[in-house]
Amino acid sequence: MKVIHLISGGDSGGAKTHVLSLLKHLNRSITAQLICFRDGPFAEEARSLGIPTQIMNGNNVSHVCRQLSQHIQAEGFQVIHCHGSRANMIGALLRRRLQVPVVTTVHSDYKLDYLGRPLSRLTFGNINSWALRKLDYRIGVSDAMVDxxxxxxxxxxxxxxxxxxxxxxxxxxxxxxxxxxxSLGADVDEHSVVAGIAARLNPVKDMSTLIRGYAAAYRQCPNLRLVIAGDGEERQMLGKLAEELQVPVCFAGWISGGMDRFYHALDINCLTSLSETFPYALTEGARWKLATVATAVGGIPYLIDQDVNGFLFTPGDHEALGRALATLARDEQLRRDMGRRLYEKASTHFSIQNTVDTQLHIYEEVLRRYHRPKQKRDGAVICGAYGRGNAGDDAILEAILREMREIDPDMPITVLSKNPRDTRLTYRVQAVHRSNLFAWPRIMGRSKLYINGGGSLIQDVTSRRSLWYYLNNIATAKRRGCEVQMYGCGIGPILRENHKKLAADILNRYVDVITLREPDSLQELRAIGVSGPKILLTADPALTLPKADDDVVDSTMLKAGIPPHGRYICFALRHWKGFDARAACFGEAAEYAYRTYGLTPVFVSVEKHSDPSAAALAARDLKVPRYFLPDAGGAGSIIGVLSRMEVVVSMRLHALIFAAGQGVPLVGVVYDPKVSAFLRYIGQELFVDLERLSTDDLKAMIDRAVKLGENPDAQRQAVEKLREMESGNLREARELLNRTAEN
Structure with a gap:
């Protein structure tokens, strides 16, 4: 593989380090040539590292483009990789001339690159903004930058x-x-705890917050010292601020001879930036096992798990920074533990070899996607109850997307969502609003497969309009030429006779395959007269999702104030007709579990908008410790949290599905037949209807669940069997896609 990298040649900081380090290691596997648009220290260092480097300078953009175009064609480069605004502009112009994919790495927020330089922002900033949108693919240095x-x-x-x-x-x-x-000018002795930062002294790094936070900690811990390595336009202002606050701050200037000596001398590593991608300063500190305090911006939260391997704070909040610094200054063991955990995570996930492997994988995928044969129809449309803040429904989408990418990793996918922006950010797919009637025909007309995605969508209990919506979608997709699959779904209840006839008519005429998540749905289909499509009993796609890493789960729990390794019973509740009259039963059962078995109740919200109020009502009169988790994040972190429970009491179907997959004993409270249908499907009989619920029922089932927890093998075996059956969803989708290709 041959890749040509374009860069201005005047770059410094993280972008310079990233490019030089990456190209040095890439050239061990592929040919990665560097083109600089000016000579100087950047190009000299690249040559010293053995990176093939060439200078193409001059302000005549047209001439540079011609020169580059000839060079790329003559040498057979397969990918053009740009870094920075000038390179992006050249890349955008080359893209129109050459049949070669053009990729850019976005190292920083282009809207902040020229902060304090209005003329440059007006010219170079706007040109870069235009060029970024013209390129084929973009690489963000952190998920936060991509978002x-x-x-x-x-x-x-x-x-x-x-x-x-x-x-x-x-x-x-x-x-x-x-x-x-x-030697740097710091006033230290053997009792000093030294906090430090290595960064440019400019507004984006927000050093004034660092000094104010340090001052707050210094008043509590006078042995704390601060050393700032770096220089910039704010140096004088920051010196005056330190004098006003009467704190000893060492301004060391730029460090020569490498940064190892600097980080080796620190006890605490700090970063106070207003904006970052993924700063080297933190991984450099992690290499020295330094306890770390940083702003929760950019990709930093992907490295630092709050209260596990470091402390995060909101940009500008010097009081929170001061509290974190004081906590670390007082506790040497905490510093050691956090530093060790940070090193373990950073060295596992953020090594240079991981970066190189990721970059090579990106090149391979870019080339594969760029040369993908153009087809009149390609990819899939997925429609379901997505973008509503319900972790169960979104877990179904996540599982279906995983399985579609298993069929074809480059498959174009569009999701119909109530919140397209959130869906795009979370799953990195195209998304349109579910009510955008003008977009439906266009998207369906160019797609191979339409997926009615999981859940109990064909029912009229919660809403008649939703039933009409999904049936209309199915019919439209088929008329527009899609193969149609209802994917690992539930059916019913459908109560109205006219709705039963309508559903049977639409499903018989327009659906190719229906895969069902439990037997009760099969009975419902037969009862309303559906026999036209191929019907297969499988399982809920969400059963295939893995739990998040332990450090992510720890951080999720700690953010909610929950010690990660206690003994817990979970309650996953929702508001439903009759819930208010039964809410006290859950509270009394929670108190019973705590006093009888030492299980602290944790109220977990699966739907983050409405479930917290149900939890608050149930826990209103509790006189024992309890915790609330109103937003656990994505499916992986929720699954991880539920895996820490000894019993899960749930009205929410997907809390039961998630917990079942982890072998946790279950107690179901049935507000909808889908809950009891799933529990029967896995051979679990501990459930009761909400309308008949009593405190004694819950206590008795909790007793039995605790005993089941001593031998969870039977439930695990049942769930493993369901996971095997779930593969039928994927198999049928693959066959439909192949059928479309053959036609």
Missing amino acids: LLISRGFPADRFYTIYNGIDFTPTRVDEDRLEYLR
Whole structure:
């Protein structure tokens, strides 16, 4: 593979480190040539690292483009990779001349690149903004950067994420840390706890917040010291601020001879930036196992798990920073533990080899997608109850997307969602609003497969309009030429006779395959007279989802104030007709579980908008400790949290599905037949109807669930069997896509 990298040649900081480190290691596997548009220290360092480097300078953009075009064609480069505004502009112009994919790495927020320089922002900033939208693919240096650009309207399915990686090979510094710090001008002794930062002194780094936070901590911990490595336009202002606050701050200037000596001398690593992608300063500190305090911006939260391997705070909140610094200054063991955990995560996930492997994978996928044969019809449309803040419904979407990418990793996918922006950000797919009637025919007319995506969509209990909506969608998709699959779904209840006839007519005429998540839905289909499509009993797609990593689960729980490794019973409740009259039963059962078995109740919200109020009502009169998790995030983190429970009591179907997959004993409270249908499907009999619920019922079922927890093998085996059956959803989708290709 041959890739040509374009860069201005005047770059510094993280972008420079990323490009040089990446190309140095890429050239061990592929040919990665660097083109700089000016000579100087950047190009000199690239040459010293053995990177093939060429200068194409001059202000005549047309001449540079011709020169580059000839060079790319003559040498047979397969990908053009741009870095920075000038390179993006050249890349956008080359894209019109050459049949070669053009990729850019976005190292920073282009709207902040020229902060404080209005003329440059007006010219170079606007040119870069135009060029970024003209390129084929974009790589964000952190998921947060990708999210930012998608939120600004860039196509969600044309992005990749890469993280700055470093070499975690152990290094050794023999120099005495106190002597080194004193050589920088720091007033330290053997009792000093030293916090430090390495960054440019400009507004984006927000050093004034650092000094104010340090001042707040210093008043509590006078042995705390702050060393700032770097220089910039705010140096004088920051010095005056330190004098006003009467705190000892060492301004060390730029550090020469590498940063190992600097990080080796610190106890705490700090970062106070208003905006970041994924800063090297944190992984450099992690390599030295430094306890870390940083703003929760950019990709930083992907490295730092709150209260697990570091502390995060909101930009500008110097009080929160001060509390974190004081906590670390007082507790040497905490510093050691957090530093060790940070090193373990960083060295596993953010090494230079991970970065190189990710970049190579991106090139392979870009080439594969770029040369994908053009087809009149391609990909899938997925429609369901998505974008409503319900973790169960969104888990179905996540599982279906995983399975579609297993069929074809480059498959174009469009999701009909109530919140297209959130869907694009979360799943990196194209999405349109479910009510955009003008978009439906266009999208369906160019897609191969329409998926009516999981859940109990064909029912009229919650809404008649939703039944009409999904049936109309199915009919429209078939008329527009799609193969139609109802995917791992539930059916019913359908109560009205006219709705039964309508549903049977639409499903018989317009659906090719129906895969069902439990036997009760099969009975419902037969009862209303559906026999036209191929019907197969499978399972809910959400059963296939894995739990998040342990450090993510720990952080999710700690953010809600929940110790990660306690003994817990979960309650996943929802408002439904009759719930208010039964809410006290849940509270009394929670108190019983705590006093009898030592299980602290945790009220988990699956639907983050309405479930918290149900939890609050149930826990209103509790006199024992309890916790609330109003928003656990995505399916992976919810599954991880539920895996920490000893019993799960749930009205929510997907809380039961998630917990069942982790072998956790279940108690179901049935507000809808789908809940009891699933529990019977896995051989679980601990459930009761909401309208007949009593405190004694719950207590008795909790007793039995606790005993089941001593031997969870039977439930695990049942769930494993369902996971095997779930593969039928994927198999049928693949056959429909192949059928379309053959036709």
